[in-house]
Amino acid sequence: ASQETADGFVYAVSQSQGQEDSQIWSLNTRNETMKIIGSAPVGSQSYIASLDVDPSGRFLYFVAGAHGSSERDGTPIVQFDVRTGTRKVIAFLHPYFQDKYGITLKGSYGSAIDPRGDKLYITFNVSRGTKAWDCCGLVVVHIPESER
Numbered sequence: 001a002s003q004e005t006a007d008g009f010v011y012a013v014s015q016s017q018g019q020e021d022s023q024i025w026s027l028n029t030r031n032e033t034m035k036i037i038g039s040a041p042v043g044s045q046s047y048i049a050s051l052d053v054d055p056s057g058r059f060l061y062f063v064a065g066a067h068g069s070s071e072r073d074g075t076p077i078v079q080f081d082v083r084t085g086t087r088k089v090i091a092f093l094h095p096y097f098q099d100k101y102g103i104t105l106k107g108s109y110g111s112a113i114d115p116r117g118d119k120l121y122i123t124f125n126v127s128r129g130t131k132a133w134d135c136c137g138l139v140v141v142h143i144p145e146s147e148r
Contacts, residue, residue, distance in 0.1 A: 004029060005057035011037075011082065013062070016046035024051075024060065024080060038085040040064065043073030049109045054117040054148065058083055061113060061120050068106045068125065068133065070094070075105045077120065077141050091141055106133045118143050 001012040008030040016022045022040040027033075040048055045065030052061045060080040063070055070076075075093035080086070098104050104127040111122040120141040125133035 002051050002053040002060065005053055007057055009053075009057065009082075011051060011053055011060055013040050013048045013051055016041070022046040022048055022064075026082065037082060038080060038087065040078075040080070040087075042076050042078055042087055042089055045069055045073050047107075050111040050122075052111050052113040052120065053082075054113055055115060056117065056148070059117075059148065061111065063108045063111065063122060065107045066109055070107045071098075071104050077122075079143075079147065088147075090143065090147055093139065097139075103128055103137065105137065105139070117148055118145070 001010055004010050008028060010027045012025045014023045023036045024038045024040050025034055026037050041064050047066045048062045048064050049066035062078050071094040076089040077091040079088045079090050093105050105124040106127050108122050108124050111120060113120055122139045124137045124139060126135050126137040127133045
């Protein structure tokens, strides 16, 4: 779940069960109402363990494939617009990191958005050529002003 926004909303992602996609929910803390506002995954991976809301309260950011396998979909960094319910991939980190650094970003359990909303910090489980992850890494995604 996200932190509470200035206008009283908390966002959360459900865990996919069976054939259903993970859903993004909004909770209005002022009147205690909840509703589904969209589907989370942009590919085959639907396990999302960290969700961040930008300072404006409009955009959510996440990486799908938390327990590994994010590379199957290109390790997409997803921006979700809570006003329109649309998803947009703002970066694909795989195979770039594999080609440039020899590492595979396998999934993420933690992320944080900068107070200005221009940087997303993501910790990853990293594989240095092994099947599973064998170390951790930190990635900073710079969000262009035109995308905020």
